[in-house]
Amino acid sequence: MLQIPPIEVTVWIEKLEDRCKYDAASTCSSNISLQDLIEISLDRQATTDALSLNLINLTNGPARGSGSLRTNIAALYPNHTALKENILTTNGGIVGNQVVLQALLSPKDHVICMYPTYEQLYQTPTIIGAEVTLWRLDGANEWALDLDFLRSSIKANTKMIILNSPNNPTGAYLSRDMQKSIVEVAKEHDLILFCDEVFRPLFRLDDQNQVPGSFLELDYENALVVGSLSKAYSLASVRVGWIASKSSKLLESRRGGSQR
Incomplete structure (x- = not known):
């Protein structure tokens, strides 16, 4: 075990x-x-x-959570981005993260993880035996990420890019342009794109028109996001979290599966 x-x-x-x-x-x-x-x-x-x-x-209810709950969670994503079929409920966001990482990673894999971030996101892959490359936010440059570093870090066995936006602990978030650029890299190499989005929709923005969308809203089948009612919605005690993805294969994957 x-x-x-x-x-x-x-x-x-x-x-x-x-x-x-x-x-x-x-x-x-x-x-x-x-x-x-x-x-x-x-x-x-x-x-x-x-x-x-x-x-x-x-x-006993459905294994993925009640239909009404999943429908309401899906409604948090604008423009019908998600349906209840795209939602898997979990006991808080921390369980959602653990389910994703344990179901999709194996010791032979390599992942690239935003850093600093919540410890679980880079420690769990390490415990599983996967190789982890830390993609460091640049504190001297408003916590920006270097796309060239991402591209140069991809290996033959790279399986997943792990993100956290808005970021814990810096509060930084990925702009729409950065989101699109990361998706392009993931598509080019057929990588799973996993983002912990439990702090959505908390953004420090003067112009609300610049609020970035969820990675779920971008046109990439191999994207997963985790959300929660604990952080932005002030409902930690209800322990409601979820995994959302357009890919039924990813939502139904088991540990060490062949899905890339």
Whole structure:
């Protein structure tokens, strides 16, 4: 069985968060109550009914998550980018990341991972036995990425590009032009493009017309993204995350499968 060691930053936060006066380390927005959720709902009665314990059916549901939940998650992607069939629900974003990495990578693979980022995204491939090249954000250049480095780092066994946008911990995000350029490289080499998007849609932008889309919105079949209600939506306690992809092969893959 694959042994996953603790994520060090999580251990550090858990040791200190209850004893500190000011918490500048946590990555979640302040959680809201169920009543807060009802108050901001577009249909308060429908939300109240949906949250009523007396109306919740406690039987086993579909393995991918309920149809209504997946439909609502798909609606978070504009212009009908995603349908419920493109969504696989998970117990928070961290489980979504783990499922993707363990299902699609094997010891023979090489991955290129944005860095710095959430430790899980580069440590899990390493634990699996895959070779990891860190694609470093340039702090002296507004946390930009060097596309030439990406191109020069691709090997015969490269299988996946791993991204995190908006980025944890820098807050940097990939522009639309950069997204398109990365997709072009992935297409050229038939690579899986995986992006942790749990902080969408939090962007520091003056012009809302410049908000970059999800990688799911770009025309690339071998793209997967992970989302969550924990970060931008202030609903960490509900533990709802998801994997989204246009590729049914990727969503149905098993560990070490042949899908590239």
